[in-house]
Amino acid sequence: MTNRTAFRVGIALDGVGWHPAAWSHAPGADPAALFTGDHWTGWGRAAAAGGVDFVTLEDGLGLWTDRFGTAADDTGRRVRGRLDPVVVATLLLATTGIPEVVVTRNVTHFPPFQVAAQLASLAAIGPGRVVWRPQVSADARDAAVVGGAPTPALEPQDVYVPTRIARRLRDLFRDAEDHVRAVRRLWETFPATALGGEDGAFWRPGHIRPVPFTGEPRYPAAGPLTVPVSTPPAVAVLAHHALEPYRLAAAVADRVFLTPTTENPLSGLIAAFRQVEALTPDRVETQVYADVAVVLGDSEDHAQDRLGRLDAAAGEPWSTDTGVFTGTAKRLAGELADRRDGLGLAGVRLRPAVLADDGGRVVRELAPLTR
Structure with a gap:
């Protein structure tokens, strides 16, 4: 991706990360430290x-x-x-x-x-x-x-x-x-x-x-x-995959964060949202973003191993309201590029499993690949 204005990357900051064992x-x-300004301004x-x-x-x-x-x-x-x-x-x-x-x-x-x-x-x-x-x-x-x-x-x-x-x-x-x-x-x-x-x-x-x-x-x-x-x-x-959240986004939002999963891939969610948008009175023009949790690693195996250790510490597999990408920043950047070009995706909000690790990789490895 060469035009940075065409695709936007964001980080969802919350505590030390989104995984229960973060x-x-x-x-x-x-x-x-989580309740001081230094933690937040640092990030x-x-x-x-x-x-x-x-x-x-x-x-x-x-x-x-x-x-x-x-x-x-x-x-x-x-x-x-x-x-x-x-x-x-x-x-x-x-x-x-x-x-x-x-x-x-x-x-x-x-x-x-x-x-x-x-x-x-x-x-x-x-x-x-x-x-x-x-x-x-x-x-x-x-x-x-x-x-x-x-x-x-x-x-x-x-x-x-x-x-x-x-x-x-x-x-x-x-x-x-x-x-x-x-x-x-x-x-x-x-x-x-x-x-x-x-x-x-x-x-x-x-x-x-x-x-x-x-x-x-x-x-x-x-x-x-x-x-x-x-x-x-x-x-x-x-907006999770349901009529009312989609209707709210279509009626009043300048952008919508959709939550793709294995059962509900992003292509289907975008199509469903655009259908709701077309039927919504007084709708506003809405840009579509993906909302994805991430576990990143040096390699695919490393990322899977990290998720396994996090799940073991939590006592159960990580279940979220959106999909969990597990892999390298390079593969994630490639998938985002495909969705930008093929689906018209405007950007992505990433939820780091562990902020210090996955948030750091988003900053150091993923963001430069999406410029």
């Missing part, structure tokens, strides 16, 4: 220096677990806490040269005005470098933590059955669509042109306006926003 394979990791600077195009930050209201519908892991072997992604994004935008930061923000339990103000503040720090990933929460524990309204119960087996996801979460995704539209309307209420003027005035009141009435929206925020907006953030949606 902590036990993170050399020299210090628990306290932001490394990613920027290596040519990575963006990093993503996760949101979480309760202590994190990958076991849906069960209590969080209490063995002491897992990273369970997260810093607020808005705080981390502030650090990355202000102190690193990473081209773009994708900030996940919960839309089920945070009101549109709060989200709009937070993202607008980030956009003021890094104009054109902020992307918002709205996140739907279907975990009852999140509602318990913040005192919000209970959400529909999603059982572990539902995650793998698209029709069950659609039936249980339809209202949540429809609310999320209205939430994103409300945030975008709020961003329009205080344009940066309202600040200053030829007459030396500090601001121009006539440029600041309330949200226009648009029927009966789910979130009737009147505005105006309290933060000027010069460059509204783009919107990205992580």
Whole structure:
């Protein structure tokens, strides 16, 4: 790949990695370090220096677990806490040269005005470098933590059955669509042109306006926003293979992260998403990205051996909501090139199994091959 603008590579930053046994394979990791700015800015600077195009930050209201519908892991072997992604994004935008930061923000339990103000503040720090990933929460524990309204119960087996996801979460995704539209309307209420003027005035009141009435929206925020907006953030949606997430992405997202698996290859997912997109009223033009977990090695055998040791430490094979690529950075770069050319893939978000190892290989080995 020679044209770097034609294909974008991002790293999903989360703790010490995405594999359940990442902590036990993170050399020299210090628990306290994960809650300091140095950990995050270090990775932001490394990613920027290596040519990575963006990093993503996760949101979480309760202590994190990958076991849906069960209590969080209490063995002491897992990273369970997260810093607020808005705080981390502030650090990355202000102190690193990473081209773009994708900030996940919960839309089920945070009101549109709060989200709009937070993202607008980030956009003021890094104009054109902020992307918002709205996140739907279907975990009852999140509602318990913040005192919000209970959400529909999603059982572990539902995650793998698209029709069950659609039936249980339809209202949540429809609310999320209205939430994103409300945030975008709020961003329009205080344009940066309202600040200053030829007459030396500090601001121009006539440029600041309330949200226009648009029927009966789910979130009737009147505005105006309290933060000027010069460059509204783009919107990205992580969409698992189901109708409602696809519909949300088609309706409001500038880019969508699709989750290919062996049973659902990327070609089929893109075709399915484009079908949903074509049937979605008021759709926006959406770029397609792949969302893939990675275990990388010096050779194919080395990568497989690493995954085997991680799974053994976790006590079970790694099961994720997306596919797991296991192999060399060179082979991954080749497969991404094929999907870019054959499927029109705009980019990829990579979830490193162990950040120090796999994230490091993405920066050192994969990113240079995708330029």
